[in-house]
Amino acid sequence: MTSARDRILAKVRAALADVPPGPPDADPPATRAYRTAHTEATGPALLALLAENLADYRAVVHQTTSARLPELLAEILRAHGSRSVAVPADLPPEWLAATHDMTRLIDSPDLTAEQLNGVDSALTGCALAIAETGTIVLDAGPAQGRRMLTLVPDHHICVIRADQVAASLPQALPRLDPTRPQTWISGPSATSDIELERVEGVHGPRRLEVVVVSGRPQ
Amino acid sequence: MSRTFLGMPPFPKAAAVSTRNARLRANLTRATHTIRDKRARAVAELDDWAELRQSGREIKDRTLRHLDHYLLQAEQAVTAAGGTVHWAADAAEANRIVADLVRATGESEVVKVKSMATQEIGLNEALAAEGITAYETDLAELIVQLADDLPSHILVPAIHRNRGEIRDIFRGSMARWGRPAPEGLTDNPAELAEAARLHLREKFLRAKVAVSGANFIVAETGTLVVVESEGNGRMCLTLPETLISVVGIEKLVPSWQDLEVFLQLLPRSSTAERMNPYTSLWTGTTPSDGPSNFHLVLLDNGRSDTLADQVGRQALRCIRCSACLNVCPVYERAGGHAYGSPYPGPIGAILTPQLRGLQNEVDASLPYASSLCGACYEVCPVAIDIPEVLVQLRERVVEQAPGHRLERAAMKSAGWLLDHPAVYSAALRTAGKARGLQPRRLPLPGPAKAWSDSRDLPVLPERPFRDWWNRRDDRNHGHTGKDDAAR
Known part of the structure; x- marks a missing residue:
């Protein structure tokens, strides 16, 4: 008896009897006449566009400098009433330099979703951000931790450096590594399932605060 | 423990029931209109x-x-x-x-x-x-x-x-x-x-x-x-x-x-x-x-069969966005359950019969669950020409099951359309806009060929008679849409 794999492939090939044999490259490539970006903004204007689009989908956006970052993060955690914060093991130590009296859960393979469920906030960096769509991308790389870290807690604070901001999706994709697990986040969790009206806040963090750090990277 | 679509009646029968459910109609109209306007704005943001x-x-x-x-x-x-x-x-x-x-x-x-x-x-x-x-x-x-x-x-x-x-x-x-x-x-x-x-x-x-x-x-x-x-x-x-x-x-x-x-x-x-x-x-x-x-x-589950049809295979481009449902006058009034499959609306009308075949009455009726108005094609992000596939599938229904069953399905669809004036006028208006695309003849396969070969299709008027009639006298409150809602 032939395998399902062989049967499916044979049926697919028979269905394509009208296509001349040969590799896909024998076909002309698909046209790509679309834009590589819908904005020409760079520098502070690009950061402003990112902030505007993030805010449009109900993320809370802060802009600051590297020098003021620790103060701002302490303020955000205090304002949220957080008493515990989950962080990746390689979080830059200065980020929490001004935060005191706060239980820190450090990400490791042993940290469970159950433990994270009792944490008030999660603080991470990101892989990059996309200004046009108001999207931040996490890929479990530096200062990000595992995927569950930014999923289970109800409050996610994400720090973006100015040099991590791409204008558009076509400009962002080549900078991302497909072999890494990725989460693209555009605003807090939401649903349109009740009468197709958007409601923020279902299973993912209901509050997303993004801190855009301007100035040259360190 | 949970319900399935098995044993559902064919589209005309199911739609005849669902269109009389006022609450369903109100819920669907509200939701689909909300989303279709938003979609149009989101798409208009991109000039490419x-x-x-x-x-x-x-x-x-x-x-x-x-x-x-x-x-x-x-x-x-x-x-x-x-x-x-x-x-x-x-x-x-x-x-x-x-x-x-x-x-x-x-x-x-x-x-x-x-x-x-x-x-x-x-x-x-x-x-x-x-x-x-x-x-x-x-x-x-x-x-x-x-x-x-x-x-x-x-x-x-x-x-x-x-x-x-x-x-x-x-x-x-x-x-x-x-x-x-x-x-x-x-x-x-x-x-x-x-x-x-x-x-x-x-x-x-x-x-x-x-x-x-x-x-x-x-x-x-x-x-x-x-x-x-x-x-x-x-x-x-x-x-x-x-x-x-x-x-x-x-x-x-x-x-x-x-x-x-x-x-x-x-x-x-x-x-x-x-x-x-x-x-x-x-x-x-x-x-x-x-x-x-x-x-x-x-x-696979019918996808390789769908691939074999050179016209119908475009349905496999679908990325399941549901924009075609939200603009469809038939979906808006009949509701999703009438399509007898998890894939309702215009895309369902071409996908389901191709995935499952045209053997049963439900699937053979689906290519007729449309006024061919073309709104679905316009909003489709991968440009699936749903009306083209619908017409092709109707031909296949005719080929494989000549005679009464098809006629019955077609007449029921037409009856349903005529029974719902707003859908009917929407269909006519869009047909008017598509006049340039209208073939002079409708080539029917099989025994019907002799009949269609000797007859030209009537030319579609620029404006349907009903529109013209309603507009020629504004005091004569337009009927389109209003009497439909009151049914």
Whole structure:
């Protein structure tokens, strides 16, 4: 008896009897006449566009400098009433330099979703951000931790450096590594399932605060 | 334990009943009009929409023309990244594979991400027969599951329910499935979402096995992509130890770069957003981050048959955005259940009969569930010419089942249309706009050929008589639409 794999492939090939044999490259490539970006903004204007689009989908956006970052993060955690914060093991130590009296859960393979469920906030960096769509991308790389870290807690604070901001999706994709697990986040969790009206806040963090750090990277 | 589409009446009969349900009509009209306006604005933001749409169409066509090549490439890439690939020729094979995989883990429950493919194969029912409980975690799917109902929309399966009904369903049924609804739950959508969060959180935290579909598989890298809003997808794709993804063989895109096209087309067409809140991308398994066992079940279930039809195969370009449902005058009035399949609306009318064949009366009636107005084609982000495929399928229905059954179906459809003046006038108006595209003759196959060959089609007027009549005297309050609503 032939395998399902062989049967499916044979049926697919028979269905394509009208296509001349040969590799896909024998076909002309698909046209790509679309834009590589819908904005020409760079520098502070690009950061402003990112902030505007993030805010449009109900993320809370802060802009600051590297020098003021620790103060701002302490303020955000205090304002949220957080008493515990989950962080990746390689979080830059200065980020929490001004935060005191706060239980820190450090990400490791042993940290469970159950433990994270009792944490008030999660603080991470990101892989990059996309200004046009108001999207931040996490890929479990530096200062990000595992995927569950930014999923289970109800409050996610994400720090973006100015040099991590791409204008558009076509400009962002080549900078991302497909072999890494990725989460693209555009605003807090939401649903349109009740009468197709958007409601923020279902299973993912209901509050997303993004801190855009301007100035040259360190 | 849950209902299926099996044994549903054919479209004209089902629609005749559903169009008389005033509450259903009101819920659907409200929801589809809200989303269609938003979609139009989201699309208008991009001045290169036409170019994106063209690329989306070409990339999908190219993939389909070499589907065997890309399937093998994807299989190799997923396997190399630590995943296991299974092939399922039909629903029964797919359900068998999933049930066996779940049993091998020793678990008796799974959490599910909303997935059209698993709806299509009736996975939940198949798992239930093996003593495995599948918990739907998408809010709308949860509503459908709690109400022991059927989905009626691709994106929002509970679109036929309004907030008051949803509150009643939560109050009445949540306790049977797990954590009960909070005391004093109102019909405020934010409160309803909160109730779903509380109800499902315990299930996410204890789940060992998840079942998902996927919006895309990137053949060159073996990456799967799931696009969602609520975070239930992230929960299912991240927390369990075992992940089983059931994906139709047409979901492939060749390259990582291709995502730049589809992740612009899909969110704007679907939820009218620049980008949906969450998109998860994973390639095989990652040590100590996410599921350690990943299984991909590649599903045929009629897709290779659909591929064999050179006109009909374009239906396989579909990225399940549901924009065509939201603009369809027939869907808006008949509702999703009338289509007798998890794929309702215009895309369902061409996809279901091709996937399942035209043997039964339900599927043979679907190509007639349309006024051929063309609004679906206009909004389709991958330019599927749904009217063209509908006409082609009608020919096939005629070819294989000449005589009474078809005639009956056609007459019933026409009868239904004539019975609903607003749909009828919408159909006429759009037909007027499409005059340039009208063929002079309608070539019918088989015995009808002699008849159609000797007759020209009547030329469509620029404006239908009814419009002209209503406009020539404004005091004569236009009937179009109003008497329809009063029925």
